[in-house]
Amino acid sequence: MDKDLERLIKYIRKEEVALFIGSGFSIKAGAPSVWDIIDAILEEGGQSFKDDLTESDCKQLRLVSEAFVNECDGRNDLMTLLKNLFCFEPKDCSDQQTLTKIPHIKQIFTTNYDTLIEDAYPKSKCNVVTANEGCAYTDAHSTTIYKVHGDIATLNNSASIIITDSDYKNYFKNKHFNLIWEELKQAFIKKHVVFIGYSLEDDNILDIIKTVRDCIGSSMKGMFLVAPHFSELKKNKLKANHVTYIDALAEEVLTTILSSIKENITDDVRHNSVSKETFDAFVELNGNILTTLRKTED
Structure with missing residues (x-):
């Protein structure tokens, strides 16, 4: 590792x-990337909007968004565009x-x-x-x-x-x-x-x-x-x-993190490296783990 x-x-x-x-x-999961959002804003703004931006500007969401708010239809339309982009069925x-x-x-x-x-x-x-x-x-x-x-x-x-x-x-x-x-x-x-x-x-x-x-x-x-x-x-x-x-x-x-925790969770709780509450939650969430903790006098 x-x-x-x-x-x-x-x-x-x-x-x-x-x-x-x-x-x-x-x-x-199907969410739009930064580049998808940029492309959607540029498309909504139209050709004249694109022409007013430099090639460098078109690579930065914050600058494209700023230009759209200032030069086109304002912030509310930008929010509507975002809402439409994020109405997707997760994959x-x-x-x-x-x-x-x-x-x-x-x-x-x-x-x-x-x-x-x-x-x-x-x-x-x-x-x-x-x-x-x-x-x-x-x-x-x-x-x-x-x-x-x-x-x-x-x-x-x-x-x-x-x-x-x-x-x-x-x-x-x-x-x-x-x-x-x-x-x-x-x-x-x-x-x-x-x-x-x-x-x-x-x-x-x-x-x-x-x-x-x-x-x-x-x-x-x-x-x-x-x-x-x-x-x-x-x-x-x-x-x-x-x-x-x-x-x-x-x-x-x-996946590697989860696998490592599974291998070490019992030792970790015995050595007080992790709380009993987190141990219980981990065992509940990962039902394929079968383990028993027993208190001892020491």
């Missing part, structure tokens, strides 16, 4: 990891289902607009936070999913969606998200953060990492990014931001 993946799994087994999930994690949600079988991970931050992750969890096992108000209802015993950029369920409140260049620039001042931002900073202090589903091509994930580092400095724990076949340029960007790169598909890593 890759030594970095092995190290990551050890952190997960000790409940010391939070996830940060991007749009690539949803593509297998292969196996990665989301695998994730639900790992109760060791109790904090998930996602920039995705879809609801695939929370839909995979039983309602009693997860809390979904789309704005500040939801932070009051988090439960330490359940998995909490923070929708960092809003989601399709909040499209009626267009101010709660982060998509345009102006949205990104004002993100850290946005009154809808300041408590989520505090939770995110705490996660970087208390947990090792793993990024899944990010390509670094049209993501603001490096901006978030740099902003967190400016706020909390050396208190940040280790960071990992899982993605296949990154170029040397992308690898160097990650290295410059102290992010460990794991060259693999999300499904490969999740």
Whole structure:
């Protein structure tokens, strides 16, 4: 096993990891990619709209969205377009289902607009936070999913969606998200953060990492990014931001993590590396595990 993946799994087994999930994690299930959204906006804007944009602009969702809002029909039409794009019938949600079988991970931050992750969890096992108000209802015993950029369920409140260049620039001042931002900073202090589903091509994930580092400095724990076949340029960007790169598909890593936990879960709880509550949840979720714990005097 890759030594970095092995190290990551050890952190997960000790409940010391939070996830940060991007749009690539949803593509297998049928969700639109960043490029699908860009193409849809360009098509909606028409040929004259496309002609006004540079080739570089057309590769960045935040810039295409900003231009559409300013030059075409405004923000409400952009929200309608998003809603239509995300009205799809989910296909292969196996990665989301695998994730639900790992109760060791109790904090998930996602920039995705879809609801695939929370839909995979039983309602009693997860809390979904789309704005500040939801932070009051988090439960330490359940998995909490923070929708960092809003989601399709909040499209009626267009101010709660982060998509345009102006949205990104004002993100850290946005009154809808300041408590989520505090939770995110705490996660970087208390947990090792793993990024899944990010390509670094049209993501603001490096901006978030740099902003967190400016706020909390050396208190940040280790960071990992899982993605296949990154170029040397992308690898160097990650290295410059102290992010460990794991060259693999999300499904490969999740399957390996689950398998390793199954092999070690009994020893982990006996050695107090994992809570009894997480052990019980893991056994319940992975019914093919048959095991008995018996208290001893020592």
